[in-house]
Every structure is written in C-alpha cells, then in structure tokens.
Amino acid sequence: xxxxxxxxxxxxxxxxxxxxxxxxxxxxxxxxxxxxxxxxxxxxxxxxxxxxxxxxxxxxxxxxxxxxxxxxxxxxxxxxxxxxxxxxxxxxxxxxxxxxxxxxxxxxxxxxxxxxxxxxxxxxxxxxxxxxxxxxxxxxxxxxxxxxxxxxxxxxxxxxxxxxxxxxxxxxxxxxxxxxxxxxxxxxxxxxxxxxxxxxxxxxxxxxxxxxxxxxxxxxxxxxxxxxxxxxxxxxxxxxxxxxxxxxxxxxxxxxxxxxxxxxxxxxxxxxxxxxxxxxxxxxxxxxxxxxxxxxxxxxxxxxxxxxxxxxxxxxxxxxxx
Amino acid sequence: xxxxxxxxxxxxxxxxxxxxxxxxxxxxxxxxxxxxxxxxxxxxxxxxxxxxxxxxxxxxxxxxxxxxxxxxxxxxxxxxxxxxxxxxxxxxxxxxxxxxxxxxxxxxxxxxxxxxxxxxxxxxxxxxxxxxxxxxxxxxxxxxxxxxxxxxxxxxxxxxxxxxxxxxxxxxxxxxxxxxxxxxxxxxxxxxxxxxxxxxxxxxxxxxxxxxxxxxxxxxxxxxxxxxxxxxxxxxxxxxxxxxxxxxxxxxxxxxxxxxxxxxxxxxxxxxxxxxxxxxxxxxxxxxxxxxxxxxxxxxxxxxxxxxxxxxxxxxxxxxxxxxxxxxxxxxxxxxxxxxxxxxxxxxxxxxxxxxxxxxxxxxxxxxxxxxxxxxxxxxxxxxxxxxxxxxxxxxxxxxxxxxxxxxxxxxxxxxxxxxxxxxxxxxxxxxxxxxxx
Numbered sequence: 182x183x184x185x186x187x188x189x190x191x192x193x194x195x196x197x198x199x200x201x202x203x204x205x206x207x208x209x210x211x212x213x214x215x216x217x218x219x220x221x222x223x224x225x226x227x228x229x230x231x232x233x234x235x236x237x238x239x240x241x242x243x244x245x246x247x248x249x250x251x252x253x254x255x256x257x258x259x260x261x262x263x264x265x266x267x268x269x270x271x272x273x274x275x276x277x278x279x280x281x282x283x284x285x286x287x288x289x290x291x292x293x294x295x296x297x298x299x300x301x302x303x304x305x306x307x308x309x310x311x312x313x314x315x316x317x318x319x320x321x322x323x324x325x326x327x328x329x330x331x332x333x334x335x336x337x338x339x340x341x342x343x344x345x346x347x348x349x350x351x352x353x354x355x356x357x358x359x360x361x362x363x364x365x366x367x368x369x370x371x372x373x374x375x376x377x378x379x380x381x382x383x384x385x386x387x388x389x390x391x392x393x394x395x396x397x398x399x400x401x402x403x404x405x406x407x408x409x410x411x412x413x414x415x416x417x418x419x420x421x422x423x424x425x426x427x428x429x430x431x432x433x434x435x436x437x438x439x440x441x442x443x444x445x446x447x448x449x450x451x452x453x454x455x456x457x458x459x460x461x462x463x464x465x466x467x468x469x470x471x472x473x474x475x476x477x478x479x480x481x482x483x484x485x486x487x488x489x490x491x492x493x494x495x496x497x498x499x500x501x502x503x
Numbered sequence: 504x505x506x507x508x509x510x511x512x513x514x515x516x517x518x519x520x521x522x523x524x525x526x527x528x529x530x531x532x533x534x535x536x537x538x539x540x541x542x543x544x545x546x547x548x549x550x551x552x553x554x555x556x557x558x559x560x561x562x563x564x565x566x567x568x569x570x571x572x573x574x575x576x577x578x579x580x581x582x583x584x585x586x587x588x589x590x591x592x593x594x595x596x597x598x599x600x601x602x603x604x605x606x607x608x609x610x611x612x613x614x615x616x617x618x619x620x621x622x623x624x625x626x627x628x629x630x631x632x633x634x635x636x637x638x639x640x641x642x643x644x645x646x647x648x649x650x651x652x653x654x655x656x657x658x659x660x661x662x663x664x665x666x667x668x669x670x671x672x673x674x675x676x677x678x679x680x681x682x683x684x685x686x687x688x689x690x691x692x693x694x695x696x697x698x699x700x701x702x703x704x705x706x707x708x709x710x711x712x713x714x715x716x717x718x719x720x721x722x723x724x725x726x727x728x729x730x731x732x733x734x735x736x737x738x739x740x741x742x743x744x745x746x747x748x749x750x751x752x753x754x755x756x757x758x759x760x761x762x763x764x765x766x767x768x769x770x771x772x773x774x775x776x777x778x779x780x781x782x783x784x785x786x787x788x789x790x791x792x793x794x795x796x797x798x799x800x801x802x803x804x805x806x807x808x809x810x811x812x813x814x815x816x817x818x819x820x821x822x823x824x825x826x827x828x829x830x831x832x833x834x835x836x837x838x839x840x841x842x843x844x845x846x847x848x849x850x851x852x853x854x855x856x857x858x859x860x861x862x863x864x865x866x867x868x869x870x871x872x873x874x875x876x877x878x879x880x881x882x883x884x885x886x887x888x889x890x891x892x893x894x895x896x897x898x899x900x901x902x903x904x905x906x907x908x909x910x911x912x913x914x915x916x917x918x919x920x921x922x923x924x925x926x927x928x929x930x931x932x933x934x935x936x937x938x939x940x941x
Contacts, residue, residue: 433626433652464626464652465645503646 182361190330190362191220191351194337197366199224201256204341205232207243208260208296217262218298218356240269244295248278248346251293256341261297264350265308271315278346279321290344294337299326299389299440300353301477301488309477309484311441314450316348317417323371324417326350328392330360332415335369343371352390372419376428380408383434383501386425386451388414391438391470391489398494409436409498417447422454429455433464434501438494443471468501470494505554507576509569512543513848518648519543520568520720521575530558532578539575544724545815545851547844554578567620568720570648623650630655639717721813732875736791737913740870743925747886747903750935764835770806770860771831773883773907773928775938778802778822778830780927781856786916787924788855790876796915805854805874806834808841815841816874818854827938862886868906879911879921881928 185193198204206221212235215222225233236243240261247257261267267274278291301309317324323345327336333351340347377392378399385395392413399409410432412425429435435455437448448469455467473487509519522540526532537549538558556578563575621638623631627650631638634655641658643650718726750772758766781788785798802823805816817837819830840846856878859871862885871882884906891902907928911921931937 433624460625461629462626464624465649 182363184359185330185362186356187330187333187351187358187360188218188220188356190334190360191337192222193362193364194334195221195224195258198256198258198338198341199228199232201341203254203256204258205234205250205255206258206260207234207236207247209236209238209243209262211235211260216260218351218353220356221260240266241273244270244273244278244293247293247295248273248281248291251291251346252281252289257293258341259293259295261295263308263353264297264299264312265310267295267297267312274316274322274346274348275319279319282345283321291346292341292344294340294343294347294349296337296349296351298351298353301484302354303479303481303484304477305479306476311472313350313417313439313441314445314447316350317420317447317450319418321345322418323347324350325371325415326389326417327369327415328355328358328377328389328413330358330362332369332375332413334362335367336371336415338366339368339371342368347371350389355390355393358393369415372416372421374412374414374416374421374424376410376424377413378409378411380410380432382407382432383409383436383498384425384428384432385409385411385436385438385494385498386414386455387411387438388417389440391440391494394489394491395438395494397491398498401491401495402498407498407502414451420450420454422451422458425451426455426458429459430462433462435459435463435467436470436494436498436501437467438470438489438497440489441472442474443469444474446471465501465503468497470497505556505578506574507538507552507554507578509541509563509571509573509575510550511571512541512548513545513852516543516545516571516848518568518570518720521563521565522547523565524561524576525549526558528558528561532556532558542720542844543848544720545848546846548847549845552578556580621650622648624652626652627655630659634659637715639715719812721810721815725813728874729872732873736873736875738870738873738910739913739918739921740908740910741918741921741925742868742906742908743922743929745905745907745929745932747905747932750932751886751903753935753938765828765832767827767831768834769862769886770858770883771827771834772932772935772938773860773881774804774806774819774822774830774834774858775825775827776928776931776935777856777858777881778804778825779931779937779941780924782823783927784920784924786920787879787911789878789915790855791878791912791914792876799855801853801855803853803855805857805877806837807857807859807871808838810841810844815846815851816854816857816859817841817846817850818852820853857881858883862905868908870908871910873910873912875912877912878915879909879924882908882910884908 206224210217211221212225212230212233221233243259243261247259250257261270278293281289281291299311313324313326316322323343325336325340325347327333337349340349378396380399387395392411395411399411402409410428412428414420437451439446439448441447448471452467452469456463470489470493472489475487477487478484520542522542524539526538532538532552532555534553534555535551538552540547540549558576559579560577562577563569563573569575618638622643623638624645628638630652636655636658638650641650641654644654645651754767754769754772781802788799788802790797801821803818803820804822805818807814807816817840819833819837822830825833837850840850854874854877857874857880859880860883861869862883865885867887868884869882871880873880886903886905888901889904890899892898893900907925909921909925
C-alpha cells in the first residue's frame with residue numbers, strides 16, 4: 182500500500198470528491214495561491230474557477246454561502262484556513278448550519294463540510310487556539326478530527342457524503358505525517374473510534390495530533406515496563422466511547438490527552454464519560470494533559486512550555502499509575 | 504480559623520488514630536492544653552493545642568485514622584457564635600471527659616470501621632465487595648493511602664492464611680497455639696479452618712459466625728513486626744534451667760529494708776544479669792544487615808509489657824552502666840507509663856535485646872519471637888519449686904528453678920555462642936552477689 186502524507190491523502194480525497202458535479206470548494210487563497218498548506222494546489226487549473234472559488238476575507242460569507250448552496254442540493258466544501266478565523270462565522274455555523282434541519286421540521290438538510298485547522302508554532306495568542314469543544318458542544322453539527330492519512334482520506338469522503346454539516350478539523354503540524362493509504366476510494370465512518378495501540382496498564386484516550394505524541398510516550402514507557410493502550414476517538418460528535426470504556430475496564434487507569442485548554446474542554450467531557458460508564462472500574466483518578474491555561478505566548482521558549490510534549494504525556498501516565 | 508493537625512510524634516510515624524476527643528465543640532481551648540488523645544502504632548498520647556480559640560469543628564471522629572498533618576479539628580476565634588455543623592462524632596463524646604483516665608487509653612475500642620470511610624478506588628471496592636473482603640484491614644499503597652486494585656488482589660492472595668484467625672476464628676487451635684505449634688504444623692490447622700469469607704460473598708462483619716474487630720494501630724504493628732521477624736530471621740531456641748534459690752534469697756534481704764515502691768523484682772535481676780552477660784557477648788547485642796553485623800556499644804534492654812490491647816516493649820537504655828537499683832527504678836517508671844498508654848516515642852526506640860517474662864502467668868517456659876533487628880530475646884518462665892538431687896549426693900532436696908529460653912537470630916550467632924551466653928546469665932543469677940558489684 183502506498184505511503185503518503187496527510188496533505189497527499191486529503192488531495193486524493195478531494196480529487197475523488199470533485200468527480201461529483203455537486204461538489205465545489207470555496208475559501209480564502211485556495212485557488213490562485215493553492216491554499217495555505219498546499220492541499221488544493223493545481224485544483225483551480227484542473228477544475229476551473231466556478232468550482233474552485235477564491236473568497237474574500239469574509240468568513241461569515243463563506244460559510245453562509247456554503248449553507249445556502251447545501252440547501253439547494255450542492256455539496257460545498259468550505260475552507261477556513263485557521264480555526265481561529267471561524268469565530269467570525271460562528272453565527273452561521275451554530276445558529277444556521279446546525280439548526281436548519283431541526284427548525285424546519287426535517288424538510289432540509291445542510292450537507293456542507295467546513296475544513297479548518299488547529300495548530301501553533303509561533304503564531305501567537307490569536308492564531309494558536311483550538312475550538313474543538315465549541316463545535317462539539319453543539320447538537321446539529323458533526324465534528325471530525327482524524328490523526329492519520331488513512332483516516333483523513335476516509336473521513337473526508339464520509340463527511341462530504343454525510344447529509345449534515347460536518348466540521349472537519351485538520352492540524353497545521355500534521356500535513357507531513359505519513360501513513361499507508363490505498364489508491365482506491367473508501368470511507369471511514371463518522372462516529373467510530375479506533376484502538377491504535379494495545380496495552381494493559383493504562384488507557385490513553387486522545388485524537389488528532391495527540392495520537393502521535395501519545396504513541397511516542399507509549400514507546401518511552403514501554404522501556405520502563407509500562408504498556409499503555411491508546412484509543413483514537415477520530416470523531417468528537419457523535420462521540421464513540423465504546424472502545425475507550427472497554428479498554429478502561431481492563432486497565433482501571435485513564436489518561437486523556439487533548440490539545441486545548443483543560444477547563445471545560447474536550448478532555449473534561451471524555452473524562453466525565455469514563456467516570457460515568459467506568460465508575461466501578463476506576464482504580465485512580467483520571468489524569469489529563471492539555472495546553473497550559475494561558476493565551477499562547479509568541480516566545481518560542483514560552484510556547485514550548487505551554488503546549489503538550491511527549492514528556493508531559495509520559496509523566497501524566499506515570500501519575501495515573503501511582 | 505487555625506487548623507489542628509495530626510502531629511508527627513516520632514520520625515517514622517505516618518498516621519495516627521483519634522482515640523477520643525478531650526474537648527467538645529464550643530469549648531474554649533488554650534494553647535498548650537490537651538485537646539485529644541491519639542494512638543500511633545507505638546504509643547497513646549495526649550496532643551496539645553498549638554493555638555488558642557474555640558473548638559469549632561471536629562473533622563476526624565474518634566476511632567478514625569488519618570495521615571500525619573491531616574486536619575483533625577478547627578479552632579475559631581473566641582466569639583460565642585453557634586458551632587458550625589457539629590460532626591456526629593462530637594455528639595457521642597462524654598459530656599465531661601475525665602482529666603486522667605485510669606483505664607489504659609488503648610483499651611478504648613474504636614467503633615467498627617465502615618468500609619465507606621476507607622479511602623479506596625471504586626475498582627478496589629468492587630473487587631473487595633465481590634469477594635466479601637472488608638476494606639478496613641487493607642493497607643493502601645495508592646496516593647494518600649488509597650486502597651487500589653493491586654492492594655485488594657494482594658490481600659485476596661494472602662487471605663487463605665489470614666482469614667481463619669482474623670475473621671471468624673472458630674478454631675481456637677490456630678489462635679491459641681503457641682508459636683512452636685504453629686511452626687511445627689502450620690498447614691493442617693490453617694487449612695482445616697473454614698474460610699467462610701471466600702465461600703460466601705457476604706460482608707464478614709454481618710456474618711452470624713462472629714464479630715469483626717478492626718485492627719488497632721498497635722495490633723497492626725505487632726502483626727507486621729512479628730510476621731516480618733518470623734519470616735526473615737531464622738530463629739533457634741535454647742532452654743536452660745537456672746537455680747534461683749540464691750537470687751531469691753538475696754532479693755529478700757535487699758527488699759527487707761526497702762519501701763514497697765522501691766522493691767527489686769526478679770525481672771530486674773534477670774535484666775541486670777542479661778546486661779552483664781551481653782558485655783562479654785557482643786554478637787548477642789547486635790543487628791544484622793546485608794552490609795554487615797552492627798555491634799551496639801550500648802546495652803539497651805527492651806522489656807515486654809502486656810497490655811489489655813496488646814503489647815509494648817519500652818527500653819531501659821544504658822544497662823551496661825546502670826546499677827540493679829537504677830534498672831529497677833527505670834523499669835517501674837516505664838511499666839507505669841506503658842499501662843497508662845503514655846509512653847513517648849523515645850521510650851520505645853533503640854532496644855538492642857529483649858527480656859520477655861510470662862512467669863507471673865505460671866508459664867514454665869516459652870519461645871519468644873525476636874524483635875528484629877535485635878539479635879535475641881530472652882523468654883523467662885515461672886520460678887517453680889521442684890525436687891532435685893543435691894550436687895554432691897543422692898539426697899533429694901527442694902529447689903527453686905526457672906527456665907530461660909533464648910531465641911537467637913542464626914544469621915548473627917550460632918548455637919554454641921548462644922549457649923555460652925545463656926550459661927553466663929545463669930552463672931550470675933546463681934551467684935547473684937555479682938549483680939551488686941557492678
């Protein structure tokens with residue numbers, strides 16, 4: 182099976198999807214510039230300006246347009262280059278995209294996909310945030326955050342095929358991550374988690390880029406005789422905790438790793454589910470690894486103190502095993 | 504509000520049990536006044552308030568065990584506001600706590616420990632519940648002493664041996680058997696005993712077979728120390744008969760002119776004789792470690808004192824340079840403190856040899872368990888009047904004899920050396936004037 186990057190996996194998925202006449206892509210700098218992370222490089226030349234639409238810097242407009250197009254039968258893929266800019270489109274996403282199906286008695290679906298990115302690396306406080314929890318909080322949205330090239334391709338296809346609005350969250354530090362991806366089209370179903378490592382001492386529940394860091398931490402701990410099991414949630418809404426809880430019932434120790442602030446964050450929801458459904462199996466408090474709770478510093482040294490490292494994950498697992 | 508915390512009463516104290524509160528909620532407390540009586544694994548002692556104020560809240564009820572530095576009560580300023588939510592335990596306190604209890608404080612049985620009050624993980628709780636195992640007796644190794652799965656699993660593994668005596672104890676054979684019997688045939692007795700807790704997943708406390716008595720700190724310590732010694736120190740035992748006639752005669756003449764409270768006891772003479780002999784046998788006044796055998800300069804003799812709730816062994820320090828009278832006085836002081844439950848941590852540390860005497864109970868001889876890391880313990884039996892041959896003829900005469908049984912750690916000393924030591928103890932008891940000259 183070919184080994185390709187996340188970027189290449191997304192490009193493959195988009196090329197396949199563009200075979201469907203209903204699909205078009207809209208976003209800032211996605212056409213002439215080929216998109217900030219190069220995912221749609223060459224698409225404008227191949228598919229033309231009607232289906233690869235460069236948008237003005239007007240996020241609410243981009244999302245509003247996508248919603249309207251979806252309502253009349255199109256399959257829009259809107260791109261907001263950084264999730265930080267999606268704040269400008271929140272009213273469209275939350276009060277319109279997420280509500281139209283329910284508020285109009287199920288007469289209309291909104292089959293749009295919003296591709297966007299989390300990420301940091303000296304982008305400073307306003308451009309280094311993660312709002313997974315804000316999307317995942319809202320009934321009516323689906324939220325997908327894959328970690329591997331295989332899941333990126335399969336879940337992007339499933340997202341476009343889905344009748345409801347899907348927030349598809351990528352990560353700026355993951356585009357070069359490599360993995361096996363079949364050439365042919367396939368879908369990975371939304372709302373299914375995956376067991377990515379087996380172990381018996383502790384259960385790590387995570388998603389997106391933190392899957393990779395958790396795997397590295399697991400290798401470090403393996404040399405100490407600690408074997409952790411890792412569950413990649415892949416989708417935040419609907420949230421599939423079945424594998425995580427099953428694993429937790431075997432280990433009795435849980436660690437949740439999410440790349441956002443801890444308070445009221447995704448890790449809080451995940452830990453709460455472990456407590457609720459795994460209570461009788463709990464052998465220690467669940468530990469969590471998150472961003473330090475400060476606006477992201479620009480200074481490189483301070484930034485590295487704020488974000489999650491392999492060491493911090495390994496230490497949290499050791500703590501959970503005390 | 505100043506907090507009253509569980510004090511650290513010795514370098515190795517990790518937790519303490521509130522025996523009882525001496526003050527009630529609403530009482531004014533002055534700095535330095537006793538506020539509660541606590542029990543550590545070594546001692547029962549009154550603790551004093553470090554601040555003045557009104558006792559506002561009793562956080563830890565009598566009978567509960569908490570780690571050192573845990574908040575056990577809170578003091579408020581002396582404004583007479585209504586007490587905040589009195590703990591249930593405070594209500595149970597007697598209205599006028601006696602200043603000096605005549606009963607040994609350790610004898611106060613704490614209420615049965617509810618499993619819900621044990622810090623344990625839900626998983627540990629579930630496994631314990633499924634096996635009908637009470638959590639109260641399990642030592643937690645998790646943070647803050649939390650009982651975790653591994654602790655319960657370990658307790659379950661250890662249970663087949665522990666259950667009969669600790670839980671139902673319907674077979675007196677196991678409980679009453681002296682140590683040699685248990686050693687000689689431990690398996691039949693233990694295996695024969697039913698282990699109801701294993702078979703029936705009902706809480707043992709509710710079993711119609713008997714009551715579950717929670718472990719006191721003292722019981723726990725005795726259990727730990729004796730089993731550790733029995734498992735780690737290879738004991739060998741020697742018994743020797745001593746003619747106590749001269750010794751008793753000497754004691755009689757010494758005591759004839761002395762007030763009752765200053766009378767010399769037989770045990771004092773045995774301690775003195777042992778201390779004298781130990782000076783010539785450094786290996787019996789020593790401690791074993793993997794690094795080597797430590798020979799102690801001082802002869803510090805622990806004397807075993809039976810209490811209602813168990814056993815303590817306070818230490819008579821510097822016996823190598825104490826006169827018989829000085830040993831006797833120190834012994835009386837320590838025994839009195841022990842019976843009042845007021846021994847301090849310092850009274851219990853540093854022993855290098857132990858004398859244990861069950862003669863007053865009519866025991867003619869017995870085997871004692873070494874107090875590791877000491878090298879040996881001397882078990883003293885009763886003085887008995889027996890018919891014996893006179894040394895130089897076949898004439899039968901009455902003699903007053905006593906058996907001494909030495910248990911010694913074979914890692915440190917051997918049979919012949921221990922026998923010579925025991926012979927030296929006998930010699931000075933049979934020629935007791937030596938006990939007076941140094």
